Amino acid sequence: MSISQPDTGTALGPDKEELRTTVAAILDIEAADLTDNAHFMEDLAVDSLMALEVVVALEKTYGVKFTESELRSVVSLQQAYDLLAQKLPTP
Template sequence: MLDKEELRSTVAQVLDAEVAEVTDDALFVDDLEVDSLMALEVVVVLEKKYGVKLPESELRQIVTLQSAYDLLAGKLQDA
């Protein structure tokens, strides 16, 4: 089972942001100033941590913590 708070702290750590800044609906690019390199780093860390593969076509869906959570939860459920 995917723990959203664990996901939040992982994303915050990769982005070098405060956990409180990574709200469910904070936009990574607009609110947290995530560039494409940082976004890729987040994806790599999440893939390793949760043992999933996120195809490029799905990466565009990850714009907030909630969208990342939903995508990962679906992947882990299908696994």
Template structure:
């Protein structure tokens, strides 16, 4: 499954997060802070994490949730994890 994600697509990731948050894709900018700018609560953050795990075939640790605060941080986390398993 990792072969499909040799290069993580940021726009695909942006769309997935926008879908979970029920927001227009344009609002999920690279630096928009999920909590402060997009009003993400803990339940929504958990939903993002679950969807990322399913979409990318990864098991994320609770400590990694701290990196899932912006699209850029989420992208960096997933990119590193996917490269590590490929």
């Protein structure tokens, strides 16, 4: 019996649409409203606690750890995607 792991992306990085869906669900907004460069706090009115919740969920979902400075840098979907692409191991 094998345990399947969630699809966390490819050698090129995480799947951006899956990431968009995950982050949108956490922020309780429509995925279509979460553009790549929408600033979480300025454009989407996300408070710091909700932003932290996004980062914690990404750490759990993708099995990575972010440093404190990296936590502060994740203010848009694109920045989250880029950081995850750096952190995820390539096969």
